[in-house]
Amino acid sequence: MITTILVEHPWLSPAALALLVILGPLVGRLVADRPGAAWSLAGLATVPVVVLTMLPTDRRAFERCEVAWALPTVGRVELAANVVLFVAPVLFAVVATRRPLLVAAAGSGLSALVETVQALVPVLGRSCSTNDWLSNSIGVVIGAVLGVVALRLARPVGRAAPGRS
Known part of the structure; x- marks a missing residue:
């Protein structure tokens, strides 16, 4: 169902990514x-990550990955x-932890x-794909960068980063 919506409206993902890039660091x-x-x-x-990746579908997945x-x-x-899916969670986790590399690796x-899980639990009706992982990981990197931007924006003007003079 979601794929059908995206095919009919291919501008949705780029628009969502643009909004995240603009508004994410501000939030x-x-x-x-x-x-x-x-x-x-x-x-x-x-x-949305959990719902769109783990909610069972009515189809049967026969291939492993x-x-x-x-x-x-x-x-x-x-x-x-799939890129857009991981941007916001990673952005806010970076802001919460202030550890972009750790959060990126975890994401x-x-x-x-x-x-x-999708490969090992065929009853979910989901197909495992290295393309999905690659796209998600690109979104993770974007989210981590946006989290760093948010932290830099939050730093008081005129105050150097710790350890710098």
């Missing part, structure tokens, strides 16, 4: 001094949507775990 800046709020936003942003390496483009609507690992 992250607002919650940078409140880790609890940042974690809440990260948790809320994780709900597709091994293919294609970069997401506007024309590859499902891959483009990419979580995507690999999702694909592994």
Whole structure:
């Protein structure tokens, strides 16, 4: 169903990504001094990840895992949507933890775990794909960068980063 919507409206994923790039750091800046709020936003942003990757479908998946390496483009609507899927949770987790590399590694690992579960639990009706992991990981990197931007925006003007003079 979601793929049909994306095929009919291929502008949705790029528009969502543009909104995240513009608004994400600003919202992250607002919650940078409140880790609890940042974690809440990260948790809320994780709900679509769980629903869109783990909710069983009515189809049967017979293949274990597709091994293919294609970069997401506007024309590859499902891959483009997979990029967008991980941007917001990672952005807010970076703001909450202030550890972009750790969060990026965890986000990419979580995507690999999702694909592994999809491969090992065929009753979900989901297909595992290395393309999905690659697209999710690109979204993870974008989210981590946006989280760093949010933290930089939240830093008081004139104050150097710790350890710098």
